[in-house]
Amino acid sequence: MAEETLIQRWRDGETDAFDELYQRHAAAIYRLGWSMLRQPQAAEDVVQETFLRAYRARRRFDPRQASFGTWLYQIALNYCRSQLRRKRLLTIPWPWLSRSEAGAAVSSARPGPETAFLRNEYRLSLWEAVQGLSEPLREVVVLHYYLEIPAVEIAALLDCPVGTVYSRLHNARRRLADTLARRGLVPHTPEAQNAP
Amino acid sequence: MPPEHLTWQVEAYLDRTLSAEERRWVEAHAQDCPACAHRLAEARQVEAELGPVLKTALGQPDPPPALRHRVGQALRREQVRTGRRPSLARTALNRWLGNAGALAAILLLVAGVFVVVRGRLPGSPSLSASATPPGSNRAGAGLVASATALPPATATMTSTPGPAPATASPPALAPEPTGPAVLPNPTLTARPATATPTATAPLPLPSPSPAPATTAPAGVSPEGTIAFSFFNPAPQRQVYEIHLISADGANHRLFPLDGVSEPALAADGRQLAYRAWSEPTGPRSLLSGDLAGGQTGIVGGFWEDAQPDWSPGQAGEDRLIYASRRESDRRWRLYTSRGDGSAEMDLGLEGQAPTFAPDGRRFAYVGCDRTGNRCGLWQSDLGSPPSAQTAQASARVLQADALARAPDWSPGGGQIAYMANPGGNWDLYLVNSDGSGRRRLTDDPAVDGLPTWSPDGEWLAFLSNRGGNWGIWLLHLASGERRRVYAFDGGVFTPPPGEPYGQRNWWDEQLSWSR
Numbered sequence: 033m034a035e036e037t038l039i040q041r042w043r044d045g046e047t048d049a050f051d052e053l054y055q056r057h058a059a060a061i062y063r064l065g066w067s068m069l070r071q072p073q074a075a076e077d078v079v080q081e082t083f084l085r086a087y088r089a090r091r092r093f094d095p096r097q098a099s100f101g102t103w104l105y106q107i108a109l110n111y112c113r114s115q116l117r118r119k120r121l122l123t124i125p126w127p128w129l130s131r132s133e134a135g136a137a138v139s140s141a142r143p144g145p146e147t148a149f150l151r152n153e154y155r156l157s158l159w160e161a162v163q164g165l166s167e168p169l170r171e172v173v174v175l176h177y178y179l180e181i182p183a184v185e186i187a188a189l190l191d192c193p194v195g196t197v198y199s200r201l202h203n204a205r206r207r208l209a210d211t212l213a214r215r216g217l218v219p220h221t222p223e224a225q226n227a228p
Numbered sequence: 229m230p231p232e233h234l235t236w237q238v239e240a241y242l243d244r245t246l247s248a249e250e251r252r253w254v255e256a257h258a259q260d261c262p263a264c265a266h267r268l269a270e271a272r273q274v275e276a277e278l279g280p281v282l283k284t285a286l287g288q289p290d291p292p293p294a295l296r297h298r299v300g301q302a303l304r305r306e307q308v309r310t311g312r313r314p315s316l317a318r319t320a321l322n323r324w325l326g327n328a329g330a331l332a333a334i335l336l337l338v339a340g341v342f343v344v345v346r347g348r349l350p351g352s353p354s355l356s357a358s359a360t361p362p363g364s365n366r367a368g369a370g371l372v373a374s375a376t377a378l379p380p381a382t383a384t385m386t387s388t389p390g391p392a393p394a395t396a397s398p399p400a401l402a403p404e405p406t407g408p409a410v411l412p413n414p415t416l417t418a419r420p421a422t423a424t425p426t427a428t429a430p431l432p433l434p435s436p437s438p439a440p441a442t443t444a445p446a447g448v449s450p451e452g453t454i455a456f457s458f459f460n461p462a463p464q465r466q467v468y469e470i471h472l473i474s475a476d477g478a479n480h481r482l483f484p485l486d487g488v489s490e491p492a493l494a495a496d497g498r499q500l501a502y503r504a505w506s507e508p509t510g511p512r513s514l515l516s517g518d519l520a521g522g523q524t525g526i527v528g529g530f531w532e533d534a535q536p537d538w539s540p541g542q543a544g545e546d547r548l549i550y551a552s553r554r555e556s557d558r559r560w561r562l563y564t565s566r567g568d569g570s571a572e573m574d575l576g577l578e579g580q581a582p583t584f585a586p587d588g589r590r591f592a593y594v595g596c597d598r599t600g601n602r603c604g605l606w607q608s609d610l611g612s613p614p615s616a617q618t619a620q621a622s623a624r625v626l627q628a629d630a631l632a633r634a635p636d637w638s639p640g641g642g643q644i645a646y647m648a649n650p651g652g653n654w655d656l657y658l659v660n661s662d663g664s665g666r667r668r669l670t671d672d673p674a675v676d677g678l679p680t681w682s683p684d685g686e687w688l689a690f691l692s693n694r695g696g697n698w699g700i701w702l703l704h705l706a707s708g709e710r711r712r713v714y715a716f717d718g719g720v721f722t723p724p725p726g727e728p729y730g731q732r733n734w735w736d737e738q739l740s741w742s743r
Contacts, residue, residue: 050303054296062291072289079291080299087303155281158274162282163529177275178282183243198236198243205239208278209270214556 039100043090054083057101060179061108067174068112078115082108098188105181105189109171154217161211169204172197234264238271450475450687454680455483455491455500455740456700458716459723459732468723470502472519475682475689475702475741477713484521487728492536492548493742495683499567501527501536501548505728512728514550516567525568530554535581535738538567539588540639547614549591551580562593564614575619579606581634581738585661586641589614592626592661594633603630605646605659626663633735636680637661645669645679645688647735654735656690656703669703676701680739689713689741691734700739 035056041049058079065078085107086093093103162173175181175189176197183201187194234257240246241254258265457470470483470491483491483500490503501516514527514536527533532553539547546567551560560580565572579595589610596603605627611618626644635646641661648657654677656669670676674694681688688703692712700714723729 050300051296054299058291058296058299062295063286063288066289067286072292075289076291076295076298079295080302083299084302084306087306155277155284158277158281159285162278173278174282174286177278178286180279183239183245194245195236198239201239202236205271205274208274211556212274 035100036095039090039093039095042087043093050083050087053100057104058083060101061104064105064108064175064179065112067178068109068171069115074115078108078111081111085111099185102185102188105185106191109189153215154212157212157215157217158208161208164211165204165207169200169207172200173204176201233261234258234267238264238267241268242271242275450682450702450704452683452741452743453493453497454689454700454713455493455742456691456714457489457491457502457737459489459729466723468505468729470500471714473700473714475687475713480714483519488515490534490536490736490738491740492538492738493740494538494546494567495540495742497742499538499546501538501550501567503534503536514548514569516548516569527565527567527569528552528554528563528572529569532558533563537583537591539584540586545588547584547588549582549584551582551593562619564610573614573616575608575610576616577608577619577623583635583637583644585637586639590637590661592635592637592644594635595623597625602628604628605632605635605644605663607661607663626661627659627666632657634678634738638681639683639685645681647677647679647690656688669705675734677735678737678739680741682741683743687741689739691737691739698734 035053038049038052042053061079061082062075065075066072069075069078082104086104089107093100098106162170165173172186172190175186176183181189183197184194186197190197234241234254237246237250237254241251246254254268258268452475453472454475455470455472457468460467460469465486467486468489469486470488471480472483473480483502485502485504487505488502489505492501494500498518499516500519501514504512504515506512511526511529512531513529514533516525516527516536527536527548528550530552534551534553536548536550539545539549547564548567549562549564551562553560555561559578562575562577562579562582563572564575577593577595579593582591582593584591589612590607591610592605592607594604595606602625604625606623607626608619608624609622611622627646629648629650631649632646633648635644637644638661644659644661646657646659647654649655653673654675655671656676656679657666658669659666669679669688670690672692672694674692676690676692676694678691679688680690682702686705688705690701690703692699692701694701694710694712698716699712702711702713703709722733725731
């Protein structure tokens with residue numbers, strides 16, 4: 033069934049339409065909540081609050097401005113941010129990738145031991161560097177690379193120009209590369225005048 | 229006007245949102261600009277790795293099945309609350325069966341879902357294991373696991389005979405410090421044991437002194453809570469634990485989170501900062517919280533953050549100072565933040581083992597000057613408001629003793645206790661806070677270290693292997709009386725080298741004493 037039809041029926045209060053919409057979008061919202069708040073219970077709350085708030089605001093949803101999925105993301109993101117502000121003490125923001133997990137992440141190409149170690153170190157350092165990013169930069173990195181949301185949708189989600197999203201992604205990646213370069217895992221960028 | 233170097237265009241290029249013409253322009257630019265070509269290649273590599281790394285680290289959990297029902301119920305409550313309950317009549321079932329039939333069907337459906345959910349998750353919360361990403365909800369799990377209990381089993385040990393060499397360690401700020409008195413690695417034979425450890429074969433130590441009498445000076449009784457940590461080698465434990473005792477040695481209890489060490493009690497005795505080592509108990513970082521293991525805040529957020537010390541709480545300030553090797557050069561540096569980890573500040577000072585003065589502004593630490601010389605005890609001042617510039621400008625050496633470690637500033641503010649190893653044996657020392665009046669407090673052939681002041685400033689607690697058995701000892705400064713208040717019974721165990729602890733020894737820990 034077309035999403036527009038489902039949304040229309042949900043607007044009218046049909047519970048089976050909700051079931052179908054939940055089926056389509058709950059996992060993405062849950063992962064967004066999980067990536068932001070890092071607690072399973074909190075991620076469940078994100079899903080519930082998102083659908084509740086969407087239901088309350090369902091008359092205001094305008095499909096010409098954003099897709100239903102993006103609209104839900106927007107609601108979820110705002111809720112996550114408010115939770116982070118309110119419950120900072122109770123939130124475990126970021127987990128650590130253990131060495132064994134990093135080892136498991138080494139590609140199946142089975143490189144030689146040294147290469148494997150380097151890749152292992154590389155990935156560990158990359159993860160550590162992501163955790164060291166400021167919140168706005170980390171947010172776009174997670175939205176784009178973890179949740180695989182296209183930059184155009186992130187722009188709609190964050191209510192900013194797409195150039196701003198690319199700019200944040202660029203700044204984030206530059207910082208990641210700098211961290212990796214300081215650890216000797218990638219070469220430094222050649223010096224260039226006026227390089228931002 | 230085209231940019232001199234590619235910036236956001238790199239991301240747009242990789243994201244394939246540029247037009248064909250724009251893509252050609254980017255490629256042509258990169259051919260003529262080595263820096264941009266490098267950026268493009270670098271971006272490709274990072275981009276290829278970022279997704280897999282994030283998905284591995286964060287996992288890709290699905291919501292638990294029961295959540296759908298829960299959200300549906302919440303929506304129905306919302307509908308009732310807003311007076312939209314009649315809209316349920318528009319459901320397909322309603323259309324087919326009519327209102328009465330629909331109500332019955334809904335009740336049956338809800339009951340069925342309940343049965344199914346209960347059947348899938350018997351006797352458990354809605355979070356099934358498969359829906360719980362690795363490393364999640366750790367503090368809560370640890371809290372519930374052992375809120376008050378002592379470890380279910382402890383170990384007795386037989387150790388490899390041999391003297392414990394007592395050689396001086398390299399300067400404190402060397403990237404990989406090694407210790408002066410490496411204890412022989414014991415061979416452990418653990419057994420399910422009684423509630424408290426008992427010694428069957430204490431560590432062989434060079435000329436252990438007999439245990440002194442444990443009588444206290446007449447009319448003097450220490451008060452407060454002492455926190456210390458050690459590695460529990462029992463097979464079913466194999467973790468660092470933080471223990472708490474009353475200053476008279478009674479009321480021994482285990483801090484409820486596992487895999488934690490380097491405790492620092494706040495002055496009011498209600499908050500504890502500590503180093504958490506592994507995911508099962510929480511994020512690997514410095515944490516702060518109450519003594520029940522709850523309300524944990526993340527301090528610093530790096531693996532390498534260590535050695536916390538609380539501001540004594542003047543003017544209600546809730547501040548921590550700590551050391552970390554988080555930078556890529558692995559050198560120890562000093563940081564400060566609020567107790568919940570907010571407002572962190574890199575003090576721009578290389579050093580470790582920081583300790584606050586009672587004013588919560590001055591602090592002492594183990595450090596060297598900018599050239600790596602004059603290593604020893606240093607002192608600085610955060611200023612008000614705290615500022616890295618003030619701290620750097622205020623730094624001055626107190627004791628140029630490269631073997632000084634573990635300083636602790638007295639509650640009265642006039643003195644600093646520390647341990648040092650000038651003659652090949654660790655002993656306790658005292659120096660006035662202006663660097664004058666250094667004096668030795670202990671001269672026992674046993675190891676004495678990790679001093680911490682009592683809240684009233686009359687006692688020092690320290691770690692010692694006097695009498696051939698490691699334990700927590702108290703020293704009454706006025707009378708010189710010593711007493712043991714806790715026995716490790718079996719020795720101070722070191723964790724096996726490797727993750728998550730690395731290579732550690734007793735001097736890597738710290739004691740803390742508060743009201």
